């Protein structure tokens with residue numbers, strides 16, 4: 076089986092605080108992997124090491140290796156800009172730019188030096204269609220993205236991310252600020268997207284994890300307690316702590 | 327309970343006090359502007375605006391003064407804006423609180439508290455005498471740029487800080503470089519605030535007489551280039567009033583200056599508001 080991401084013995088520190096401990100996990104290509112676990116256990120910190128967003132934090136230190144398609148992403152020769160193009164990210168709170176809907180989706184293409192107007196237009200349309208947003212916004216592409224609803228904004232952020240054709244999409248609680256209908260739309264979208272992308276999603280919603288993901292990893296206090304097929308993890312967990320968590324006995 | 331004033335009454339009294347302070351501010355503003363406009367507007371006509379002064383300004387118009395003011399203001403804004411915004415970007419995005427940042431802040435605060443006449447003296451010593459540039463609007467514009475700089479820097483800094491961090495994260499996560507993020511996301515979002523700073527700085531520069539007193543010369547003729555001497559409106563006003571040439575024309579000049587600042591402020595605010603509305607989709 077092909078792995079897109081291989082994490083081995085990852086340890087992360089913010090100053091002295093040991094946030095992630097001996098994390099080893101492999102992420103399969105074109106599958107959805109859920110990360111679950113109580114608040115503060117390090118899920119966000121983990122996915123932010125995958126696109127090197129933690130580099131922005133001065134106190135961040137790490138050991139271990141993270142391979143993307145076999146290449147070490149923390150190799151000094153790696154260009155972070157290229158990496159983030161390959162590993163896209165959708166944030167918890169929708170964060171469109173205060174620009175037009177079109178410019179939001181075109182943003183990634185433009186910063187990567189694409190000038191061809193027809194190409195950009197086509198790609199914007201395709202991305203919006205893929206994000207299931209096209210029909211709602213096709214009449215107002217030049218209007219500000221800030222005028223969209225929260226759910227629409229989040230789908231726009233997904234469109235913006237897929238427009239640059241990443242290989243991996245990281246989603247950090249992408250539905251936690253959304254209503255149930257918008258959440259369903261995003262979940263449908265995730266099902267569709269997994270054909271083309273490898274998706275890692277952080278969620279606090281157990282049902283969501285079972286609905287969208289093939290694999291699940293359970294984080295606790297900076298460690299992965301258990302990971303594997305979602306069905307197995309939720310139906311017959313190996314670890315007592317996993318069982319306690321998914322049955323709501325703590326966290 | 328024997329409070330002298332009940333909380334409810336205290337609330338009423340304080341509300342009255344704040345309300346009164348607000349009203350007093352407005353009244354003072356109205357009195358000053360009203361007085362100047364009442365005295366000055368009757369003097370203003372097409373001839374006053376479009377012609378050269380006659381007899382040192384006893385009669386004729388103030389066209390060269392309007393042009394001088396526009397030139398030095400433009401130079402001041404043109405020079406101070408990139409420096410002020412650039413310094414603000416540097417402080418907020420490229421460095422942490424360190425000695426250099428403290429020095430820049432201290433420098434900017436000191437610059438803001440230097441009396442304008444001292445700027446004038448510096449302009450005289452540096453441009454006119456040391457650089458042998460003679461009197462010129464260009465030198466005046468540069469001196470005014472120094473005066474406008476602190477305001478532009480401080481307001482730009484605040485505006486940049488006010489841009490949500492999530493915008494920058496969105497850009498970086500798409501593979502944007504730091505500079506692309508600043509240039510394409512942070513600055514456009516900060517433009518409304520920065521513009522306010524530029525306008526404030528500009529208004530300060532525009533109404534300054536003391537700072538340019540020794541720098542621009544006091545020529546009455548129409549300036550033909552930015553290196554010509556000139557006589558901006560505040561300076562003309564000062565000369566007209568202190569040398570007893572014509573108090574009426576001094577009021578007329580003051581009114582033109584006030585209206586000019588008012589027009590620029592209102593027009594810019596309108597444009598900025600449109601921009602913000604479009605940007606935020608309201």
Ligand SMILES: Nc1ncnc2c1ncn2[C@@H]1O[C@H](COP(=O)(O)OP(=O)(O)OP(=O)(O)O)[C@@H](O)[C@H]1O
Pocket residue numbers: 089092094112113114115116117118119120121132134
């Ligand atoms: N920039 C930082 N500096 C120092 N400590 C941090 C930083 N960011 C996160 N932490 C700490 O790292 C730990 C893990 O945080 P993280 O945000 O990864 O948790 P999480 O699992 O995503 O939680 P949640 O479910 O609430 O989002 C927490 O104890 C947090 O306080």
Ligand SMILES: [Mg+2]
Pocket residue numbers: 118119120247
């Ligand atoms: Mg989190």
